[in-house]
Amino acid sequence: MANKIRVATTSLAGCFGCHMSFLDIDERMLQLVEVVEFDRSPLTDIEHCTNCDIGLIEGGVCNSENVHVLREFRNNCKILVAVGACAINGGLPAMRNHIPLEECLNEAYLDGIGVENPQIPSDIELPLLLNQVRPIHEVVKIDYFLPGCPPSADVFWKFLTDLIEGREPSLPYELVHYD
Amino acid sequence: MSKAITIDGKTIPFEDGQTIMDAAMAAGVYIPHLCHQPEFTPHGSCKLCTVKVNGRNCSACTYPAMDGQDVLNETQELIDDRKKITQMLFVEGNHFCPSCEKTGNCQLQAVAYHLNMLDNHFPLFYPDREVDASHAEVMIDHNRCIFCTLCVRASQQKDGKDVFAVSGRGIHKHLIVNAQSGLLKDTDLEVTDQAAHICPTGAILIKRTGYQVPIGERIYDHKQIDQVSLAASGSRPDAAFPPSLAVETEHLKHGE
Structure with missing residues (x-):
């Protein structure tokens, strides 16, 4: 067990669609867990990552907690990977970037249709929103990028098997999609 | 010889x-x-x-x-130079392929695929750009314009009109249309004009046709x-x- 490759995953400002797509490797997951052990991940509920080989990051950064998590991953993963459109360019969450944050909050929590008990959430437990959603390569050094919304299961499989088997990861034309 | x-x-x-x-x-x-x-x-x-x-x-x-x-x-x-140029084109506009109806038929995306461009490398600009949906059959999404001027040239050289032009310099460069109101509906653009179909990206789109071919079956998907x-x-x-x-x-x- 001690020699297994340690993989951590997280979703920042993402929809978990990339994680779902990763799980679409289906029965190949059994092959994977023979050589890989999952550390911090929504799949394990481990809260913090330590001494990992590979960190997979879904989503961009939209709040202060995202930034802390991303830095924790960078500090603890030898190889950090931006997974999916949102991690790479902010994606759909970044479409709020040209709307002032106050207007976004007002629309969601005060003025929107069907809002009951209107109030802007302000519990101290809640992370503060950034004024813009940013891609993760603007915050920490990223080693590899897997484009797609989401990247297909075959993209995860090709990338991870390349890495595990000691090859420089590469994606052929048919695996590169931005949609 | x-x-x-x-x-x-x-x-x-x-x-x-x-x-x-x-x-x-x-x-x-x-x-x-x-x-x-x-x-x-x-x-x-x-x-x-x-x-x-x-x-x-x-x-x-x-x-x-x-x-x-x-x-x-x-x-x-x-x-490598071409990849960097393409990355610059991506970061200076708002190119969100998953929500663009041109995805799979887009030449900007296709060139990026061809160059195996996997990331944007540069910080993103997220510029404020408008959408002009005033015309009954054609729309302009300025978020995706790369100022190639193909629509300008098609309108002048093929359609015998003068619907489009590029105005401003540097980061202020933008596509304009030939109408006092600045709106596409007040130009003489028709949906049959070549200028309406020539855009290599999703900046000029024909309305109500975007999903006639499903994603995954489009030109550059394969x-x-x-x-x-x-x-x-x-x-x-x-x-x-x-x-x-x-x-x-x-x-x-x-x-x-």
Whole structure:
């Protein structure tokens, strides 16, 4: 067990669609867990990552907690990977970037249709929103990028098997999609 | 005796008056490009077709072919430059492919795929750009305009109109339309105009047609832009010249 490759995953400002797509490797997951052990991940509920080989990051950064998590991953993963459109360019969450944050909050929590008990959430437990959603390569050094919304299961499989088997990861034309 | 240049060591014949791009396409050699289409006056603005001619960087679409030129096209240095140029095009607009109806038929995306561009490298600009949906059948999404001026040239040179122009300089550069109101509905653009169909990205779209061809079955989902571009230009790799100067219209026929 001690020699297994340690993989951590997280979703920042993402929809978990990339994680779902990763799980679409289906029965190949059994092959994977023979050589890989999952550390911090929504799949394990481990809260913090330590001494990992590979960190997979879904989503961009939209709040202060995202930034802390991303830095924790960078500090603890030898190889950090931006997974999916949102991690790479902010994606759909970044479409709020040209709307002032106050207007976004007002629309969601005060003025929107069907809002009951209107109030802007302000519990101290809640992370503060950034004024813009940013891609993760603007915050920490990223080693590899897997484009797609989401990247297909075959993209995860090709990338991870390349890495595990000691090859420089590469994606052929048919695996590169931005949609 | 026929005149010829070499591209990456391969002998390519040409006729007087042809550019390096003309000669290359006729011979079945793909040089990446976005702002160029053979039927329009070359513009030389996107710089993707930058090649090294006798040691100097030149735009293949505007540079005349001359006997004996030594042209480099597929070198690692030029491929890297083209990738950086494409990344700059992506970060200075708002190119969110998953929510764009042009995805899979987009030449900007296709060039990026061809160059195996996996990231944006640069910080993103997220500029504030508008959408003009005023016209009944055609819309402009300025978020996706790369200022190639193909719509400007198509309107002037094919449609006999003057609907589009590019205004401003540098980061303030933007596409404008020929109407006092600034709205597309007040121009004489018609949905049958070539200018309405020529956009290489999703900046000018025909309404209510975006999803006629499903994502996954679109032009560049399975074919690389070099194959599509050369097939559309009617080039035959081993053909003798004079070359065909057929029109690159493949993308017009598929689900715009």
